[in-house]
Amino acid sequence: MNKQVNQKAWFLVLPVVILVAFNAVIPLMTVVNYSVQETFGDNVFSWAGVIWFEQVLNSPRFHDALLRQMLFTAIILAIEIPLGLIIALAMPRKGFWVSVCLVLMALPLLIPWNVVGAMWNIFALPEIGLLGKGLNSLGFDYNYTRQPLTAWFTTVLMDVWHWTSLVVLLCYAGLVSIPDDYYRAAKIDGASAWAVFRFIQLPKLKRVLTIAILLRFMDSFMIYTEVKVLTGGGPGNATTFLSIDLDKIALGQFDLGPAGAMSLIYFLIILLFSWLFYTLMMRNEAQ
Amino acid sequence: MRKRSLLPIVYIFFLMLPIYWLVTMSFKTTNEILGGFSLFPQDFTLENYAKIFTDSTWYSGYINSIIYVVANTLLSVSVALPAAYAFSRYRFLGDKHLFFWLLTNRMAPAAVFALPFLQLYSAVGLFDTHIAVALAHTLFNVPLAVWILEGFMSGVPKELDETAYVDGYSFPRFFVKIFIPTIAAGIGVACFFCFMFSWVEMLLAKTLTSVDAKPIVATMTRTASTSGYELGLLAAAGTLTIIPGAFVIYFVRNYIAKGFALGRV
Amino acid sequence: MARILIDKLRHSYVQDPQKPEDYALREMSLEMADGGAYALLGPPGCGKTTLLNLISGLLHPTEGRILFDDTDVGRKTPEERNIAQVFQFPVVYDTMTVYDNLAFPLKNRGVAAGEIDKRVREIADMLDLGHMLGRRASGLTADGKQKISLGRGLVRSDVNVIMFDEPLTVIDPHLKWILRSKLKELHTRIRRTMIYVTHDQTEALTFADRVVVMNLGEVVQVGTPVELFERPAHTFVGHFIGSPGMNALPCAVENGMPSFLGNPVRLGSEIRVPNDGGKLEIGIRPEFIKFNEHEAGPAIPVEVTKVADAGRFRIVEARHKGQLLKVLVTEGDAIPTGTSHVRFDPTHTHLYSDGWLVK
Numbered sequence: 001m002n003k004q005v006n007q008k009a010w011f012l013v014l015p016v017v018i019l020v021a022f023n024a025v026i027p028l029m030t031v032v033n034y035s036v037q038e039t040f041g042d043n044v045f046s047w048a049g050v051i052w053f054e055q056v057l058n059s060p061r062f063h064d065a066l067l068r069q070m071l072f073t074a075i076i077l078a079i080e081i082p083l084g085l086i087i088a089l090a091m092p093r094k095g096f097w098v099s100v101c102l103v104l105m106a107l108p109l110l111i112p113w114n115v116v117g118a119m120w121n122i123f124a125l126p127e128i129g130l131l132g133k134g135l136n137s138l139g140f141d142y143n144y145t146r147q148p149l150t151a152w153f154t155t156v157l158m159d160v161w162h163w164t165s166l167v168v169l170l171c172y173a174g175l176v177s178i179p180d181d182y183y184r185a186a187k188i189d190g191a192s193a194w195a196v197f198r199f200i201q202l203p204k205l206k207r208v209l210t211i212a213i214l215l216r217f218m219d220s221f222m223i224y225t226e227v228k229v230l231t232g233g234g235p236g237n238a239t240t241f242l243s244i245d246l247d248k249i250a251l252g253q254f255d256l257g258p259a260g261a262m263s264l265i266y267f268l269i270i271l272l273f274s275w276l277f278y279t280l281m282m283r284n285e286a287q
Numbered sequence: 288m289r290k291r292s293l294l295p296i297v298y299i300f301f302l303m304l305p306i307y308w309l310v311t312m313s314f315k316t317t318n319e320i321l322g323g324f325s326l327f328p329q330d331f332t333l334e335n336y337a338k339i340f341t342d343s344t345w346y347s348g349y350i351n352s353i354i355y356v357v358a359n360t361l362l363s364v365s366v367a368l369p370a371a372y373a374f375s376r377y378r379f380l381g382d383k384h385l386f387f388w389l390l391t392n393r394m395a396p397a398a399v400f401a402l403p404f405l406q407l408y409s410a411v412g413l414f415d416t417h418i419a420v421a422l423a424h425t426l427f428n429v430p431l432a433v434w435i436l437e438g439f440m441s442g443v444p445k446e447l448d449e450t451a452y453v454d455g456y457s458f459p460r461f462f463v464k465i466f467i468p469t470i471a472a473g474i475g476v477a478c479f480f481c482f483m484f485s486w487v488e489m490l491l492a493k494t495l496t497s498v499d500a501k502p503i504v505a506t507m508t509r510t511a512s513t514s515g516y517e518l519g520l521l522a523a524a525g526t527l528t529i530i531p532g533a534f535v536i537y538f539v540r541n542y543i544a545k546g547f548a549l550g551r552v
Numbered sequence: 553m554a555r556i557l558i559d560k561l562r563h564s565y566v567q568d569p570q571k572p573e574d575y576a577l578r579e580m581s582l583e584m585a586d587g588g589a590y591a592l593l594g595p596p597g598c599g600k601t602t603l604l605n606l607i608s609g610l611l612h613p614t615e616g617r618i619l620f621d622d623t624d625v626g627r628k629t630p631e632e633r634n635i636a637q638v639f640q641f642p643v644v645y646d647t648m649t650v651y652d653n654l655a656f657p658l659k660n661r662g663v664a665a666g667e668i669d670k671r672v673r674e675i676a677d678m679l680d681l682g683h684m685l686g687r688r689a690s691g692l693t694a695d696g697k698q699k700i701s702l703g704r705g706l707v708r709s710d711v712n713v714i715m716f717d718e719p720l721t722v723i724d725p726h727l728k729w730i731l732r733s734k735l736k737e738l739h740t741r742i743r744r745t746m747i748y749v750t751h752d753q754t755e756a757l758t759f760a761d762r763v764v765v766m767n768l769g770e771v772v773q774v775g776t777p778v779e780l781f782e783r784p785a786h787t788f789v790g791h792f793i794g795s796p797g798m799n800a801l802p803c804a805v806e807n808g809m810p811s812f813l814g815n816p817v818r819l820g821s822e823i824r825v826p827n828d829g830g831k832l833e834i835g836i837r838p839e840f841i842k843f844n845e846h847e848a849g850p851a852i853p854v855e856v857t858k859v860a861d862a863g864r865f866r867i868v869e870a871r872h873k874g875q876l877l878k879v880l881v882t883e884g885d886a887i888p889t890g891t892s893h894v895r896f897d898p899t900h901t902h903l904y905s906d907g908w909l910v911k
Binding site: 003004005006007009010012013015016017019020022023024026027086087090091092093094097098099101102103104105106107108109110111112113114115118119120122123127128129130131133161164165166169170172173174176177178204207208210211214215218222224225243246247263266267270271274275278 | 291292293294295298299301302303304305306308309312320321322323324326362366367369370372373374375376377378379380382385387389390391392393394395396398399400403404407422423425426429430431433434435437438439441442445469470472473475476479480483486487489504518521522524525528529531532533536537540543544
């Protein structure tokens with residue numbers, strides 16, 4: 001779109017900036033503050049420079065957690081984005097069933113995350129849970145509390161169950177927003193269903209898909225409550241992703257310095273990847 | 288057409304299984320839940336729900352949550368609408384950076400903000416109010432709303448705006464009567480997501496409240512910590528938590544499914 | 553190319569239509585010649601878009617038939633009818649270049665690559681898009697995109713009719729007339745049947761050989777622009793076409809002759825003045841009223857109340873016994889002030905009963 005230059009647009013944006021900055025700037029300064037200081041108890045802080053950053057970045061524990069996190073997020077994105085898109089494409093556009101679909105699909109999103117973790121905890125238990133018992137009776141040796149692989153499987157399954165609907169809802173809204181005239185023109189031009197998808201639907205969904213990818217990337221990278229309640233990070237540290245690791249350091253050991261540093265590094269990693277995603281997906285808009 | 292609807296049906300079935308599980312858990316005692324496997328409650332009990340409905344902190348928890356969540360949704364979306372329009376239609380100094388900066392506020396776990404928010408909101412005298420939670424949640428909901436709305440607004444050709452002006456519409460009238468209906472799906476989704484993310488957010492809601500505005504999520508975690516896991520109670524609370532959200536999505540379903548016929552201008 | 557015959561067509565959006573008001577399109581029959589340029593003209597809500605969608609196949613008629621070259625196409629989909637359509641808001645395939653956009657309909661129909669290239673370049677030249685073929689379609693301005701839309705219809709050799717649904721709505725005003733002339737030129741060159749829907753009379757009158765004027769779901773008149781101007785079949789046509797529109801003056805009958813507030817009015821032809829209780833009106837366009845001071849003959853006294861300058865002519869408002877008359881005075885002619893007399897040109901004075909022309 002050819003946008004016109006208009007500095008007065010700042011007025012339209014001002015309320016948003018004020019609200020968000022009010023909430024963002026002060027806490028950020030606090031975290032930065034902690035990350036570069038050392039505490040000797042009793043609130044005595046001394047300047048520690050970048051020692052915490054070095055410590056965190058060099059720790060193998062951090063590397064492990066980071067790698068686990070990256071793998072997890074990659075799997076999540078690879079499943080949820082295409083799956084959400086396909087389901088949105090398959091959903092009815094008009095009629096009574098639309099309401100039914102939308103409401104039912106939204107339900108997993110509305111459950112508080114600790115309840116999600118708790119219900120899957122029981123649901124997947126080998127002896128007393130529907131999933132656990134079901135899989136075992138089908139012949140699989142399934143016990144997520146002991147087996148790292150099935151712990152991963154269960155965690156991924158839980159996340160897919162929980163969050164795919166977000167992608168579906170976004171893509172569905174994006175799809176119904178495509179004006180009918182595009183489909184009519186495609187019919188008149190004799191386009192196949194695949195051509196319609198490739199040349200009309202997918203391009204028009206680009207922005208919505210970007211939002212979905214970024215949202216899922218960020219939220220899965222920060223995942224904490226559900227995993228903590230489901231596996232506690234185990235067995236061992238098989239499912240100890242970054243947030244859980246951070247939690248162990250900060251609260252368990254009350255090391256504010258390393259925790260602060262790790263938070264910042266964490267944030268910067270997400271920032272970097274998000275920025276890359278965003279730039280990649282939006283590079284065409286520069287015209 | 289028939290074959291195509293197989294996938295949503297399978298998907299919904301997959302979604303409903305754990306929910307069925309949750310609901311049946313809510314009608315069981317914790318002993319039964321942990322004692323063995325039962326597809327349907329053997330000892331069907333309503334005691335979990337009874338506990339909830341008779342304990343005043345539970346239902347006041349619901350009310351409190353609904354208050355600040357609705358306040359937050361309304362605030363976030365109404366503030367986001369003009370901003371999204373500005374990002375969508377205009378270029379201005381720092382626009383690209385500002386847009387991305389908004390999203391960065393979602394890139395830190397809430398835990399990072401808990402203590403500073405406590406200090407901040409206490410300092411302005413808003414501790415234990417609904418406003419505090421509603422405002423605190425705007426940190427991540429406003430960027431979300433702006434991003435979603437901007438995405439949908441950019442799908443509406445600028446020619447629609449110009450044609451309306453030529454036809455004599457003033458900007459407010461154009462915005463309300465023509466523009467908003469065309470992005471109805473985006474508004475529906477933005478409203479629902481703001482509601483949802485605020486509704487399930489626990490840490491900040493717990494941190495910023497104590498008695499007056501204590502939300503349901505805080506009350507629920509109480510059951511988890513005091514006596515080990517009162518699973519049945521938790522399940523009942525979880526089931527009840529779904530209901531307001533189901534209403535919200537039902538309410539906005541027409542917006543989401545509205546579709547977009549570029550109206551005669 | 554095809555001759556289109558519309559036979560007793562009626563359409564309702566309501567499930568079970570009972571009253572005439574339930575019908576968005578009242579019964580109509582119409583014939584459009586092969587290769588003709590037609591305009592469907594009327595105010596919003598008059599049914600022109602309904603008619604367009606019925607012809608293109610996006611709607612199935614409640615009653616009646618539509619025939620392309622004597623074949624009933626009522627059951628056929630839009631693609632089976634071989635039509636092309638240019639929509640109100642430009643529809644282009646954003647991710648493709650201009651070239652690929654134009655080639656798309658041919659590729660889908662399995663046309664050979666060499667043939668595609670030839671036709672694409674030919675049409676692109678016709679539309680002045682030749683130098684832009686490598687550009688991405690999303691980068692073009694609105695008028696460029698509409699040209700691409702049109703081009704996709706023109707590249708196909710099997711197109712029966714090209715439909716335009718208010719295509720100039722989103723075009724910049726100063727580009728509108730360029731595109732309008734282009735469309736007319738194109739039609740003259742390639743002689744395909746074209747149907748152009750609009751609410752703008754200038755667009756309709758400049759583009760079409762014959763204009764179908766519609767109002768409230770009814771076809772009011774079908775005729776050439778000249779016919780519509782000189783002999784409106786309905787007072788609505790008189791109002792809608794021409795700027796300013798036709799004067800519709802109250803008419804009474806005196807001694808079997810039409811009279812305007814006591815002044816006898818002569819009509820262009822010998823017609824019997826109907827006396828069946830219908831509301832009678834004299835219709836005369838401002839262009840055909842002249843100020844008459846010096847000529848002999850019957851004249852109507854008026855008082856000049858207002859003069860508006862419209863560039864090449866002036867619109868003078870005059871009143872006779874309180875009744876407003878609009879008179880068009882060309883450049884150079886004098887405009888009297890105060891009281892004066894006007895004369896009606898009998899050839900262009902028409903009598904209307906209940907809005908319809910009395911013949």
